[in-house]
Amino acid sequence: GxxxxxxxxFEKKNDFWKRLGEYTPDFLILQRKGKKPHKVLIVETKGEGxxxxxxxxKKFMESDFLRLNAExxxxxxxxxxxxxxxxxxxxxxxxxSEKIQEFFD
Numbered sequence: 001g002x003x004x005x006x007x008x009x010f011e012k013k014n015d016f017w018k019r020l021g022e023y024t025p026d027f028l029i030l031q032r033k034g035k036k037p038h039k040v041l042i043v044e045t046k047g048e049g050x051x052x053x054x055x056x057x058k059k060f061m062e063s064d065f066l067r068l069n070a071e072x073x074x075x076x077x078x079x080x081x082x083x084x085x086x087x088x089x090x091x092x093x094x095x096x097s098e099k100i101q102e103f104f105d
């Protein structure tokens with residue numbers, strides 16, 4: 001409950017959308033234009049025990065969420081990165097660094 005930024009996740013089954021539940025990201029990195037957020041990088045971290053359970057929401061975030069919001073706003077307003085806690089810290093730092101570099105370009 002620290003933030004009001006909650007994403008409602010869905011999964012498309014044939015012609016119908018099935019609700020997967022709500023998702024509150026671990027971190028948000030904002031790029032602002034003036035005082036308003038222009039772009040948002042959503043960063044999620046999960047340990048080995050929770051990564052499998054998060055798979056349907058991760059799939060939604062990486063595909064439908066990004067695509068639908070790009071269509072809605074007319075540009076890639078959101079980006080998403082998933083980091084596993086059980087990966088080596090050096091790998092996660094390198095992955096995150098690349099994504100942040102790409103995000104702010």
